[in-house]
Amino acid sequence: MDSRRYLLISPCRDEAMHMRRTLETVAAQSIAPALWVVVDDGSNDETPEILAEYASRLSYLRVVRRSDRGKRAVGSGVIEAFYSGLETVNLDDFDYLCKLDMDLELPTKYFETLIEKMEAEPRLGTCSGKPWFRPRGRGLTPEVCGDEMSVGMTKFYRVRCFREIGGFVRQVMWDGIDCHRARMLGWMARAFNDEQLRFVHLRPMGSSEKGIHTGRVRSGFGQYFMGTDPLFLLASAIFRLPRHPAVTGSLATVWGYLSSAARRLPRYDDRDFRRFLRSYQRWSLLLGKKRAIARITVEREAMWQERQVSTAVALPSSAGRGGRP
Numbered sequence: 001m002d003s004r005r006y007l008l009i010s011p012c013r014d015e016a017m018h019m020r021r022t023l024e025t026v027a028a029q030s031i032a033p034a035l036w037v038v039v040d041d042g043s044n045d046e047t048p049e050i051l052a053e054y055a056s057r058l059s060y061l062r063v064v065r066r067s068d069r070g071k072r073a074v075g076s077g078v079i080e081a082f083y084s085g086l087e088t089v090n091l092d093d094f095d096y097l098c099k100l101d102m103d104l105e106l107p108t109k110y111f112e113t114l115i116e117k118m119e120a121e122p123r124l125g126t127c128s129g130k131p132w133f134r135p136r137g138r139g140l141t142p143e144v145c146g147d148e149m150s151v152g153m154t155k156f157y158r159v160r161c162f163r164e165i166g167g168f169v170r171q172v173m174w175d176g177i178d179c180h181r182a183r184m185l186g187w188m189a190r191a192f193n194d195e196q197l198r199f200v201h202l203r204p205m206g207s208s209e210k211g212i213h214t215g216r217v218r219s220g221f222g223q224y225f226m227g228t229d230p231l232f233l234l235a236s237a238i239f240r241l242p243r244h245p246a247v248t249g250s251l252a253t254v255w256g257y258l259s260s261a262a263r264r265l266p267r268y269d270d271r272d273f274r275r276f277l278r279s280y281q282r283w284s285l286l287l288g289k290k291r292a293i294a295r296i297t298v299e300r301e302a303m304w305q306e307r308q309v310s311t312a313v314a315l316p317s318s319a320g321r322g323g324r325p
Contacts, residue, residue, distance in 0.1 A: 171203030186304025220256020
């Protein structure tokens, strides 16, 4: 059997309300992490004390403390904190890497099941379970997410794939660019809804500390930054019109996209990627996402095979120490 050493890196800030649930459910995993680096990104609540308590109990838990920047920074700030943790390890020591949020309840066999998925499909470069949440007065409800992307709160990666895609982009939509880039290089990306992979998200997805509409505007900017085709964005906004917040959420996303375009804000600086993304999105509109992805998977298999042969020798060891791909 292949090695099952996995590394968790968890950026967090002021997570005292939820983090004990995450700490407890990771501690209960059927396969424990080889190392868990939690990066305290300048918390002002009881987060440091809680982490110190659990670090004394869990031999694989290491805490990295960053200075307080004065506020949350979605996107770039989260990924900067992630890299602060990654820079303290040698990726050569691990087979898998997971960016894990600290507001989750995980099933006991969560990581074991993800590893089994990877072992069964060599081209599966990144995967996750699917998030559920508990609305007030109601039972568990699934969050809206597709099958074609590993979700941002538990990005589980084969280390080799993570290196090949160049790691995470330090901007909003980092958790979309990574999966599209993996697929561009012939890897597969998936979110599975198996019962043993359904986890509870204790904070609603797509919201913002300034409100859900601010989060939707930010998402619109992220789509613009990533290079999303305008027609695909419009179709997506129309499809999501009934979803909370009905109508206004979609309008906020479109506004975020159009206002970013009008101001000519910087975009992800990789034209080949943006060309690939728009091609995939147009095929999705014509065929549906499932068939479009199946088409790409077949088309890019030879590319993936070739990369595995060539990179077996050529992967830079510098991507190991310090973590940066």
